[in-house]
Amino acid sequence: MTVLGIQVLRSAINRLVTPAAVLIVLTLVTALAAEPSPAGLWKTVDDHSGRPRGAVQIYEQNGAFFGKIEAAFNPREAAARCRRCTDDRKDKPIIGLTIIRGLKKNGGEYSGGDILDPENGMVYRCKLRLIESGAKLVVRGYFIMPLLGRSQVWIRQP
Numbered sequence: 001m002t003v004l005g006i007q008v009l010r011s012a013i014n015r016l017v018t019p020a021a022v023l024i025v026l027t028l029v030t031a032l033a034a035e036p037s038p039a040g041l042w043k044t045v046d047d048h049s050g051r052p053r054g055a056v057q058i059y060e061q062n063g064a065f066f067g068k069i070e071a072a073f074n075p076r077e078a079a080a081r082c083r084r085c086t087d088d089r090k091d092k093p094i095i096g097l098t099i100i101r102g103l104k105k106n107g108g109e110y111s112g113g114d115i116l117d118p119e120n121g122m123v124y125r126c127k128l129r130l131i132e133s134g135a136k137l138v139v140r141g142y143f144i145m146p147l148l149g150r151s152q153v154w155i156r157q158p
Contacts, residue, residue, distance in 0.1 A: 036130050036133065036134025037060070037134075038058045038065055038103075038110055038128050038130060038137055039058050039059055039060050039065065040057075040058060040156055040157070041055055041056075041057050041058075041070065041156070041157040041158075042055065042056050042057075042058060042067075042137055042154040042155065042156055042157060043055055043154060043155045043156075043157050044056055044152065044154050045152060045153060045154060045155065046152070047150055047151065047152045052073055053072065053073060053074070053077070054069060054070070054071050054072040054073055054077070054078075055069070055070045055071040055157065056068065056069055056070060056099065056100070056154070057070045058100065058137075063104065064101075064102045064103060064104050064113065065100065065102075065103040065104070065110055065113070065128070066098055066100055066101055066102070066103075067098070067099055067100030067115075068096060068097060068098045068099065068100075069094055069095055069096065069097050069099060069118075070095070070096075071095065072094060072095065077094060078094065078095055079094075080093075080094045080118075081093055081094065082094060082097055082116075082118045082121065083121075084118070084119070084120055084121030085116065085118065085121045086121055087123070089116065090121075094118055097116075097118060098116075099115055099116040099117075099118065100113065100114075100115050100116075100126060100128075101113050101114055101115075102114065103126060103127075103128060108129065109127050109128060109129045110127065110128040110129075111125075111126070111127045111128075113125075113126055114126050115139070115141045117141065124141035124142055124143060124149065125141070125142050125143070125144075125146075125149075126139070126140065126141050126142075127139075127140045127142075127146060128140075131153075134156065135155070135156050136153050136154065136155055136156065137153070137154040137155075137156070138151055138152075138153055139151065139152045139153075139154055
């Protein structure tokens, strides 16, 4: 390419890359980067009573999301062990127990893993969906299909 051809090409590129175009690209990049994640500390709320029960820390590890119980608001529950669990979590303390395992982002939700209910020792399939700009988390545990399950709404903690 000749020197004149390079100058014409640079001029064309400079006209295409306007401040408005740069602003649009930066806005899109910022919006994508600001997409909320389920990682963080969540106050759990009992779906039957509507009362807060404890706190679960959700974290990402090797591209998958996991959650472990950090606190129980009832002192008796805080001292309990998972007596009804039937897997490697049997008789482990409730505090520190990993109850969510292996969820991956799938469109607008996180799925493909499971959740343990320490009350009955049952392990269910699980889906998570962020709502209210990431301030709340819909946690759905289910058998076979999402229709056969129940949901809780957890609240993000600072």
